[in-house]
Amino acid sequence: MPRAATTSDAFNAVAEPRRREILNLLALEERPVSEIVARLGIEQPSVSKHLRVLRDTGLVHARRDGRQIFYRTNAEAIRPLHEWTETFARFWRHQLLRIKERAERKSRVN
DSSP, X not given: OXXXXXXXOHHHHTTSHHHHHHHHHHSSXXXXXXXXXXXXXXXXXXXXXXXXXXXXXXXXXXXXXXXXXXXXEOHHHXXXXXXXXXXXXXXXXXXXXXXXXXXXXXXXXX
C-alpha cells in the first residue's frame, strides 16, 4: 500500500525531524519565519518548505503582519498525534510500573 503524500498526512509530515523541531519551537508561542531560521541555523528556503508542509497538513497556521509571516501551532490538528502517542505512553508507564514492582519484591526477598 503506498504511503500518503506528506502534504496530506500529519503523521508523515512529522516524520521529518526538522518539522518536529519547528513544531517544538512553535509549541509555546507564535514566531516569525526569520526567528525560526535563526534558531534552526538552516537556510530560509528550507525552513519555508517545511513550514509549507506543516501548513498544508493543518499543523500550523500562518498570519502576515507587514512583511513578516508568523506561524503558530494548530492544537486541533495536533490532537490526533497526541492521542496516538499517548497510547504508547500509557503502555510504557504500565511496563515501568511492573518493573519497579518486581524490583521492590526482589529487594524485600533479599
